[in-house]
Amino acid sequence: MTQKVPGIEIPTVPQNAMGPKVPPCGYLVEEIADGVHWVTDGGYQCAFVVCDDEVVAIDAPPSLGTLVMRAIRDVTSKPVTHVVYTHSHGDHIGTVHQFPDDAVRVAQRETHAILRECNDPLRRVPDVTFKDFHRLEVGGQVLELHYRGSNHAPGNSFVHLPRQKVLMLVDVIYPGWVPFTNIAQSKNIPGFMAHHDHALSFDFDTMITGHLTRLGTRQDVEIQREYMHDIRSAAQHALEITSQKRDLARSTVGTDHVYVYFKTMYEAAAAEAARPVIEKWSGRLGGVETLGVNHTLTMYHSLRLDENAQPQVVFFPPTDGVTVR
Ligand SMILES: [Zn+2]
Structure with a gap:
């Protein structure tokens, strides 16, 4: 079934690709499980984790801009003390400068190398880097950062919250949709393919994927893996x-x-x-x-x-x- 717009056929969007309605304020913020929140404008997604006395932010896309901080303030007045970058791309971390200067930035080594080269004042190089694994324990919350090799971008890493069974991986899985153009603009297609299995090797129920309309599940990863094969x-x-x-x-x-x-x-x-x-x-x-x-x-x-x-x-x-x- 298609609807016609002058000269262009627009395929019907499947029901399974629909997400929650974003309120008129321009963003939706929801708690997924025990302090882990996602923020979305209906196209981009980022996240934050509320700890005992502080907040860990993960990414800050320019499409949301300073609404990320507003979303955090809707939930808590605790300060942001740590910022995790999932990867180096400006469309996901281009407004991390809204977080306090003294918040510790954490990212994978390859991301550090790319950002050092970019020399972009809006994307400060990370203060703490890791090669394969980093355990970030802040105020009663545990975020495990894993790198399983190049995929959509070199340095693009998993953020796993084992207790809440939440997994974040950006620009790889598109719940309800096929990946973005050119296989999600991946720098490494074999690595992109392998990341479906890598994702499924984690214990999680909910996935924050960085894009599109809704959160993901294990089934979404399995479905996309079948499509990509x-x-x-x-x-x-x-x-x-x-x-x-x-x-x-x-x-x-x-x-x-x-x-x-x-x-x-x-x-x-x-x-x-x-x-x-x-x-x-x-x-x-x-x-x-x-x-x-x-x-x-x-x-x-x-x-x-x-x-x-x-x-x-x-x-x-x-x-x-x-x-x-
Ligand atoms: Zn990207």
Whole structure:
């Protein structure tokens, strides 16, 4: 079912992708379990943990801006003494400067290295860093920070609250929706894929995912893992039918403009291979009609470039496709 807007077909958003209504003040703040709160504007999410005498903040997206501090003040007057960065991206930590200067910033080493390079006054480099694991114990609350390798971004880490069974991982899982464009703009697609299993290895009931409409569950991770494996199979199929599409590209757009030639060939292969995935997931995950082909094409390039076991199919010079093992 689609609704029509002048010239554009908009697929119906599945019921499962709907989240709680954000009040007119522009943000929703809710306690998930024993001091752990999430804050959302309906598109971005961050979190904070109320401790005995202080608060630990996790991320502060510019879309919420200073509403994060207002949300904290709705709940408690205790000072923010620690700030955890899930990763380095400005759209998630671009307003951490709203927290007190003397609050201790904590992040993974790779995040530190990226932020040092950025030299962005809005994203101060962390004071405390860790490689694989850091246990942050503040006023009766325990936050365990885990790094399982590069994924959406180098340094992107899990924040686990074992007692409350809450897990935070940003920009990887999209509850009720397919991931954002180009497989969530991931720097490391194999790492992104592995993070579904890494997430499920934690003991949690509720997940804060940094994006979109609602909180996540274990089932959301399992569903997205199945979707992403379907995308991987589709991308594998796209690789297999690329030689047919090479012939199509040659006979239609020619080879004089090499980028038009490649674009035509790759996109035709991805579009054909993605079709059954889009049919399977339409109505179940929001956005599959819009991004299914994009995900297949992104995965296609990852298979070509990241995975050693892939036969390397060479289509340029465009005279013949040569498979080299
Ligand atoms: Zn990000």
